[in-house]
Amino acid sequence: MANLTINGKTLTLDVEPDTPLLWAIRENAGLTGTKYGCGIAQCGACTVHVDGVAMRSCGVSVSEAAGKRITTIEGLASGGTLHKVQEAWIAQDVPQCGYCQSGMIMAVAALLSEKPKPTDADIDEAITNICRCGTFQQVREAIHLIASA
Amino acid sequence: MNKHVSPKMNRRAFVIGSATLGAGLAIGLDLPFGGPAVVRAADGSPEIGAWVVVRPDDTVVIRIARSEMGQGSLTGLAQLVAEELECDWTKVTTEYPTPGQSVARKRVWGDFSTGGSRGIRSSQDYVRKGGATARVMLIQAAANGWKVPVSECKADNSVITHTPTGKTTTYGKVAEAAAKLTPPSDVKLKDPKDWKLIGKGVKRLDTVDKTTGAMIYGADVKLPGMLNAAIKDCPVFGGKLKSFDEAKIAGMKGVKKVVKVGDTAVAVVADTWWHAKTALEALPIVWDEGDNAKVSSESIAKWLAEGLNNDQPAYVGNKNGDAKAAIASAAKKVEAVYSYPYQNHATMEPMNATALYTADKCEVWCGTQNGEAAFAAVLEASGLPADKCDVHKVMLGGGFGRRGQTDYVRQAVLIAKEMPGTPVKLLWSREEDMAHGRYHPITQCKMTGAFDANNNLVALHYRLSGQSILFSLRPEALQNGMDPAAFQGVAQSGEAAFGYSVPNLLVEHAMRNPHVPPGFWRGVNVNHNAIYMECFMDELAQAAGQDPLEFRRKLMGNHPKHLAVLNAVAEKIGWSTPAPQGIYRGIAQVMGYGSYVAGAAEISVTDGNKIKVHRIVASTDPGYVVNPAQVERQIAGSFVYGLSALFYGGCTVKDGKIEQTNFDTYNSMRINEMPKVESVMVPSGGFWGGVGEPTIGVAAPAVLNAYFAATGKRIRSVPLRDQNITFA
Numbered sequence: 001m002a003n004l005t006i007n008g009k010t011l012t013l014d015v016e017p018d019t020p021l022l023w024a025i026r027e028n029a030g031l032t033g034t035k036y037g038c039g040i041a042q043c044g045a046c047t048v049h050v051d052g053v054a055m056r057s058c059g060v061s062v063s064e065a066a067g068k069r070i071t072t073i074e075g076l077a078s079g080g081t082l083h084k085v086q087e088a089w090i091a092q093d094v095p096q097c098g099y100c101q102s103g104m105i106m107a108v109a110a111l112l113s114e115k116p117k118p119t120d121a122d123i124d125e126a127i128t129n130i131c132r133c134g135t136f137q138q139v140r141e142a143i144h145l146i147a148s149a
Numbered sequence: 150m151n152k153h154v155s156p157k158m159n160r161r162a163f164v165i166g167s168a169t170l171g172a173g174l175a176i177g178l179d180l181p182f183g184g185p186a187v188v189r190a191a192d193g194s195p196e197i198g199a200w201v202v203v204r205p206d207d208t209v210v211i212r213i214a215r216s217e218m219g220q221g222s223l224t225g226l227a228q229l230v231a232e233e234l235e236c237d238w239t240k241v242t243t244e245y246p247t248p249g250q251s252v253a254r255k256r257v258w259g260d261f262s263t264g265g266s267r268g269i270r271s272s273q274d275y276v277r278k279g280g281a282t283a284r285v286m287l288i289q290a291a292a293n294g295w296k297v298p299v300s301e302c303k304a305d306n307s308v309i310t311h312t313p314t315g316k317t318t319t320y321g322k323v324a325e326a327a328a329k330l331t332p333p334s335d336v337k338l339k340d341p342k343d344w345k346l347i348g349k350g351v352k353r354l355d356t357v358d359k360t361t362g363a364m365i366y367g368a369d370v371k372l373p374g375m376l377n378a379a380i381k382d383c384p385v386f387g388g389k390l391k392s393f394d395e396a397k398i399a400g401m402k403g404v405k406k407v408v409k410v411g412d413t414a415v416a417v418v419a420d421t422w423w424h425a426k427t428a429l430e431a432l433p434i435v436w437d438e439g440d441n442a443k444v445s446s447e448s449i450a451k452w453l454a455e456g457l458n459n460d461q462p463a464y465v466g467n468k469n470g471d472a473k474a475a476i477a478s479a480a481k482k483v484e485a486v487y488s489y490p491y492q493n494h495a496t497m498e499p500m501n502a503t504a505l506y507t508a509d510k511c512e513v514w515c516g517t518q519n520g521e522a523a524f525a526a527v528l529e530a531s532g533l534p535a536d537k538c539d540v541h542k543v544m545l546g547g548g549f550g551r552r553g554q555t556d557y558v559r560q561a562v563l564i565a566k567e568m569p570g571t572p573v574k575l576l577w578s579r580e581e582d583m584a585h586g587r588y589h590p591i592t593q594c595k596m597t598g599a600f601d602a603n604n605n606l607v608a609l610h611y612r613l614s615g616q617s618i619l620f621s622l623r624p625e626a627l628q629n630g631m632d633p634a635a636f637q638g639v640a641q642s643g644e645a646a647f648g649y650s651v652p653n654l655l656v657e658h659a660m661r662n663p664h665v666p667p668g669f670w671r672g673v674n675v676n677h678n679a680i681y682m683e684c685f686m687d688e689l690a691q692a693a694g695q696d697p698l699e700f701r702r703k704l705m706g707n708h709p710k711h712l713a714v715l716n717a718v719a720e721k722i723g724w725s726t727p728a729p730q731g732i733y734r735g736i737a738q739v740m741g742y743g744s745y746v747a748g749a750a751e752i753s754v755t756d757g758n759k760i761k762v763h764r765i766v767a768s769t770d771p772g773y774v775v776n777p778a779q780v781e782r783q784i785a786g787s788f789v790y791g792l793s794a795l796f797y798g799g800c801t802v803k804d805g806k807i808e809q810t811n812f813d814t815y816n817s818m819r820i821n822e823m824p825k826v827e828s829v830m831v832p833s834g835g836f837w838g839g840v841g842e843p844t845i846g847v848a849a850p851a852v853l854n855a856y857f858a859a860t861g862k863r864i865r866s867v868p869l870r871d872q873n874i875t876f877a
Contacts, residue, residue, distance in 0.1 A: 037579065096219030
């Protein structure tokens, strides 16, 4: 059993402490917006915020995440209002298949909270998620759209 | 009652579809579908023909038979229907009919297969007719209600107007009456110059859920009481499962069952996938690897190299004059050998399917590029008849050709069969996905070009050796043993025709089929053929002492559409003016999937092995552009996929198995490595070409030719990481 605080709610989950946070989120908390892509922290599809920092949840154990503030893609909007990254994603029609985009959006949201007006170099350094469809151009444009707002 | 809803089913699509389906399901083309006078959607709203449902609130539901996997066809197909329907685009929504429903209605929605860049081009005719048919019926219903001649009525934006009186009604109000009418036997489609919605870069219809985490992919399917399965198939293709020691994992948390899957695989079923996977890792498994365990990349390369020798048998795919004789007597000749490796599709979402089997029913939920093929796999694996099975399609986390195969569907059904009444979701680990791809075929190519004394190219011999996809996946499509698709991009004619005129030409294929299973990998045979031909074109230009663009142009006089896209990229990248200091250019063109494409790259190289791609320009002539915003994204995405394969891809074989296991050993480009792609669309009309795949063909040769311009070094094999070349 473990207590995890996900999207502002503390949940008591029947999960072993060494289970990757990704699977606790998907299978025990039932939030499937966070995706499995590689399981080795390479692709970023499972990116969530842990205490506001973008982390690849496949590489974080439940015991490491316990007691921390976890935000998933489902918790990014506040109330009925989408996060500005989600809004920009819709405005720029960023996703293709969309499978990597939860992680991409979480990575970008974390970047913007740290650097509200990132340069291309900042984007290149911070956004390392894999997108096999190749949405990078739209991702970059959407980030600049937010930064210029 | 005879209702011909989509009167002209695409014959070719039907043949391909039925071939994948197998014998039991072949259904005649011209059989009408019967059924009640009014067919209703699940919510009770009436169908106005099979493609359109109109709800009382004027919402229009457009049926989409092809699969959406990111390429945007869902939106494009809806645009095609809506254009003719004259409906309010803001009230359009879509739904997938199931393959089971389609079969029950005599394939009223045609081919479900979503590959070969066919989604739009092979269905545009009958889906537009579906929209036009519904429009005619809706207007007729309004005219009947008003008791006025239909010729006095017109429709626009879901509103029908009686022109003389100005009376109006809406589609939603007349839908019930329209549904009772006999559909017109033939409808006239709009002249392309009158299109209002086709050609517009309208927003995709499926974006919002992809930004909130709400979109359900196969891996996200949840059913009441569902269990989860992890699987390992024999890592040596063709090998078998010998034994496993179930006792060793007895008592591991959550484990419900260990299941032998066919002759080759074992799966652990547990409460959660994480438990299933953890137990599977701990399960001792003994494989009977068989003779294929002796195969390596080296042994495959050696076998393929033998096929390059002229004394080995080969199929001739394109020929004119006498290339061998012309080469023998030429003033000068140039020869080079190239190779292209296996590639894994590496969709972001690994293969998966959820199956529920009971004694008299089997249902599957999955992402698939071919709903009907998945359906056929369910029938075969379950042993149940068509009216007891169905497939529910969900969003694909990438396809790229991989999800046209149904191996994972079959596995899911075989596992679920062992647990009747319990839904089971099978999800492959990334490692399983890397080990059991349907890989881009492996080939080598020896090219010989010959010049006369004036540096005119007089002969070209293009000799391919390697794997045939059709041999493995559609043997019925071979022509006297020859794989016609092997010549994509260098074919005599058709949708992937060679773009150069050479007086003496011989294009041939020595087929060699290693045990590694090949598949349709985005771009398919265009990928290696475009690299071989377009890089060798540069070698020939260099040998002739001519500019690569000018050298090509001289050979393209009889190929105006090929030439037009090449000229378009040359102009856009500024080929006629010198590149900035330290920047080098490369150019390439090819035809595939009925479309003409060209690409040009500007790169810089540091230390001889670090490439920065500064600029990419790409041009395409697909005949018609349905949604330019989506076409632009497909073009840009093709470069990401193609350049990832060039720089980082390549699957190697050791002891009969694929060596790469995850994205650490099979990397993919990131945002910092990818420049903006400037696309130039030059649709010339009069034909319908595909968009998702052709551009990938020019991605690698444009960069490789630029690399030569920068370094004087020819790269003749992929991936670049094997040659210690990487992104700067």
